[in-house]
Amino acid sequence: MIELRHLRYAVAVAEEGHITRAAARLGIQQPPLSQQIRALEAAIGAPLFRRQPRGVELTAAGRAFVGKARAILRDADLAVEAARRASRGQEGQLAIGFTSSAAFHPFVTGVMREMRERAPAITLSLEEASTGELIAAVEADRLDAAFVRAPGERLENDHASARRGDGGRIAGPSSARPQGHPPADFAGLARRRAADPLPPSDRARPL
Template sequence: MDLRHLRYFLAVAEEGHFGRAAARLNIVQPALSMQIKALEEELGGALFVRSSRRVELTDAGVLLQIEARRTLEQAEHTRLTVERALRGETGRVRVGFAGNAIFSGKLTADLRRFHQRYPDAELTIDEVGPQEQVEAILAGHLDIGYTPAHSNTVGPDLAVRRIGDWEMLVALPEDHALVAHDCLTIAMLAGQPLVLYEAHDVHEHLVMLLTQKLGSRCHIAWRAHSTLSTLAIAATGLGLALVPAPLQQVHIPGLVYRPLKEADLTANLVLISRAQEASASVKAYLELVIGPVY
């Protein structure tokens, strides 16, 4: 007995006539009669009482009608569930973020689009440091990462897509003398105590550039380990913070932002994932936010 037998049986039971049931199933009547006969022989008894005008269910047939409907409904549910999983409509996507992802709006926009398209897929979202994101993705603990590019975002096992670039700003206390300028230059930072967000090695490149341009007058006074710590240090007047442009959305009392006129100093955001991804839901996320994944 298979699902096809049950479908044939239900067609006859619902039509009450072999000819109409055969037409509904788009098969010839003798073939349908043979299938029902084989089903009855397999189960060991009659399922229909046949007459010249119609067929009626036996008691066993009534019971099979109930069970057959239940079985076919479950089979259809199973088929649809698996198809949805293969399309990425269900399953889980684990996302880590750092840097500009939240302040640029890119992370929230991507998550919103995915949730709207696949409302039954499970999303988990955690703030994870740039270096830790790579380790977690390769270890299978995260699926997607939003991070500034750094030395570990290079390798054969990692897929990296650049999704944002921004100019740098100077965050400084509102009573600082440099606030009078609408735009600052690197030369204006000479001798000033500077605050850098030291979460990954990209900022070592930033230090190198500052040293090249300012020489001995490059004064790195603070190395903070979080975005808010960087801004808080600047707001207290302990130093001038170099931050990506999206951070100007963060309002801290007593803190103002000024553009930094220096083409070599920029901030970026990349999306990282496994180069070989098996999860349909993760593939669906990637295709939605960056395009087809092969």
């Protein structure tokens, strides 16, 4: 079976043009590297390198293989980084609701702007609706959070919420309860949603 390490071995040998130098770069001994390259060539069914007195050079098959190997290794690195960003709440998707009166409020626009600046890889899906519809959407797990203006009693009983100075609120799952300021909460929510989506019952608890 060809593994990622075999791709790294082949790329290193191709770039160094010498198995001993490639082994030093990879932090392994030269004999095991030579064995791995031979095993790789056997698995492929074609020689990848032409042995020379002072090194190696790629064959036609080797050039084709190494070109694809580089692309695969780049994709693997990108996949690892994407997973790390998602675990930190820096990548993913959030569905955010707002009332028409909240859409252009400086608080709301400031939160959304800072969210995009701090976590640009998070895709925001925005929905405008009435307060009642937004609360129902959060309860039904169709929205991750919502900017609403509503009587405090319903939000206190049914939702994690953050009170604003002008009476407005941010309603959302209890995992997103404010820790400083809202943009950080949304990043934390994205992190939770990517790792372990919250059931509706866990998204309707008071602070």
